[in-house]
Every structure is written in structure tokens, then in C-alpha cells.
Amino acid sequence: MTTVQSVDYERFLSHLRTLLNFSLSERGGVELATEVVPTISHPVYVRRLCQEDRLPHRKIGGRYLFTRLELEAWMAEGAPTPASEWAAEFRQRYCIDTIMESEAA
Numbered sequence: 001m002t003t004v005q006s007v008d009y010e011r012f013l014s015h016l017r018t019l020l021n022f023s024l025s026e027r028g029g030v031e032l033a034t035e036v037v038p039t040i041s042h043p044v045y046v047r048r049l050c051q052e053d054r055l056p057h058r059k060i061g062g063r064y065l066f067t068r069l070e071l072e073a074w075m076a077e078g079a080p081t082p083a084s085e086w087a088a089e090f091r092q093r094y095c096i097d098t099i100m101e102s103e104a105a
Contacts, residue, residue, distance in 0.1 A: 026068040033057075033064075036071040044094050
């Protein structure tokens with residue numbers, strides 16, 4: 001006996017459109033975001049912006065994914081840059097300077 005599952009077609013079509021749009025442009029992970037957006041200097045900062053929904057992204061299987069087109073459009077719209085106080089607090093809290101120095105060594 002075969003069972004038929006109920007399918008939410010609107011949700012299915014939405015996911016299908018997303019996948020099609022996503023596959024038609026250059027896409028990548030955190031590395032692409034740090035390459036395209038010059039104000040983002042470290043992957044920790046990228047993840048923080050994604051968690052705060054300040055950076056256009058998709059989260060699939062626990063990974064943040066980006067398209068070059070969306071990131072460039074986000075920058076053209078005037079991508080928000082963190083206040084200098086917030087950036088300093090962020091760097092101190094997550095030991096960014098220490099991480100960068102250890103990676104360079």
C-alpha cells in the first residue's frame with residue numbers, strides 16, 4: 001500500500017525558486033562574503049552579521065551561503081557598517097586580533 005504525503009506547494013515552489021536563483025549566480029560560503037565585502041575582515045564577523053540578519057544569506061545544513069550578486073546589491077544599497085565602538089567591542093570579545101596574528105604566524 002502506498003501512502004501519499006501532503007505537500008505544501010507554495011513552500012515547495014518558493015524553495016525551488018530560491019535554488020534556481022542561487023544556482024545561476026556565483027555562490028559560496030563565508031570566504032566569498034569576506035572577498036566581496038571589503039568591510040568584513042574575518043569569518044566570525046560574517047557569522048555575527050548573519051545571526052543578526054544584517055547580511056543577505058541562506059543557511060543550509062548549518063552553513064551560511066551567499067551569492068555574489070546579492071552581496072554586491074547589498075553593498076550598492078549602502079551596506080551598514082558597524083559603529084567604531086561596536087567594532088572595537090566585537091574585536092575584543094572574540095579576540096580577533098589574536099586570531100589574526102596566530103593565523104599569520
